Amino acid sequence: MSEIDHEALLERASESALVLKARSGDFEAFDQLVRGCERRVWTVAWRILAEREETENVVQTAFLKAMEALSTFRGESNFCTWVGRIASRAALDVLRSRRRERSLSLDEIAAEDDEAPVPHPELLVDWREDPTLGIEREEVRQILDRAIANLPDSLRSVFVLRDVQDLDTAQTAAELGITPGNVKVRLLRARLRLREELTRAFGGEAMVHGHMAGSGTGGLAAAAEVAA
Amino acid sequence: MSGECKDLLSGISEYLDGTASEALCAEIRRHMEGCENCRVVVDSARKTIAFYKGDQLVQELPPDFQVRLHGTLRDAWERRQGKV
Numbered sequence A: 001m002s003e004i005d006h007e008a009l010l011e012r013a014s015e016s017a018l019v020l021k022a023r024s025g026d027f028e029a030f031d032q033l034v035r036g037c038e039r040r041v042w043t044v045a046w047r048i049l050a051e052r053e054e055t056e057n058v059v060q061t062a063f064l065k066a067m068e069a070l071s072t073f074r075g076e077s078n079f080c081t082w083v084g085r086i087a088s089r090a091a092l093d094v095l096r097s098r099r100r101e102r103s104l105s106l107d108e109i110a111a112e113d114d115e116a117p118v119p120h121p122e123l124l125v126d127w128r129e130d131p132t133l134g135i136e137r138e139e140v141r142q143i144l145d146r147a148i149a150n151l152p153d154s155l156r157s158v159f160v161l162r163d164v165q166d167l168d169t170a171q172t173a174a175e176l177g178i179t180p181g182n183v184k185v186r187l188l189r190a191r192l193r194l195r196e197e198l199t200r201a202f203g204g205e206a207m208v209h210g211h212m213a214g215s216g217t218g219g220l221a222a223a224a225e226v227a228a
Numbered sequence B: 001m002s003g004e005c006k007d008l009l010s011g012i013s014e015y016l017d018g019t020a021s022e023a024l025c026a027e028i029r030r031h032m033e034g035c036e037n038c039r040v041v042v043d044s045a046r047k048t049i050a051f052y053k054g055d056q057l058v059q060e061l062p063p064d065f066q067v068r069l070h071g072t073l074r075d076a077w078e079r080r081q082g083k084v
Helices: A003-023 A027-049 A052-068 A079-101 A106-115 A137-149 A153-164 A169-176 A180-202 A216-227 B003-009 B012-017 B022-034 B036-053 B063-083
Strands: none
Touching (some): A003 A027, A027 A079, A027 A153, A052 A079, A052 B063, A079 A153, A079 A169, A106 A180, A137 A153, A137 A180, A137 B036, A153 A169, A180 B012, A180 B036, B003 B022, B003 B036, B012 B022, B012 B036, B022 B036
């Protein structure tokens, strides 16, 4: 058994012990479970919503629901994954109600997205060898946050469920009520758009010296020059 | 960008997730050997995904909210215990 498997098993065992204690009425055990995954749960909700008050509400609601449902938690997934799913569902509900306020459904927007061809990559520049060297950790986090916040809701929700929460295509499709094919197309679009944004921040020398590619064929030609 | 590059683009996600068929993987690798642009796109897309999957950039809760959250949970817990 590898060391990592062993560690995972130990973690699982201590988590199960905490769940049992919490079920028997021990708040400190529950609180410890919460502390073990509150950052993860916050990150999932924040990356879907990018708005502080709504994120706070969703995170609090998710842990309160977890408290209510603790007796039904079977330990098939770990506690963090379980609460993370509760939180992402609640966050997606908030997104839907935002849409309703604007009289647009998530699917109306998405349908247009899925029909259009996947845009070609524009920035064709290698990243710096150590892309975050010399950038403060907080600034890196802000770069990632801004990039994801700039995605349309329909792409952001797919990306967060697949690449932040690690759900598979079928689970993501079920959570969002869309087809697995839609999930795949939206995931590809989301990843490529984020790649463009992050390349602006982490691209190598060619970006620094202002040879940044523009859009359209001119952009591609410029990028090809840079890459040559 | 050539027609071959466009075809490759739609398979990038599966390739990076390790869910592409062996034939597609081989095709993508062969194409990348001769296409610097596609190599760059695949490589930077892989790094992009790794950033968001990685744990090191998981966010901290705002400290004031963290305090409130644990207080709220304790109150709710005690109310539930009281009911039992």
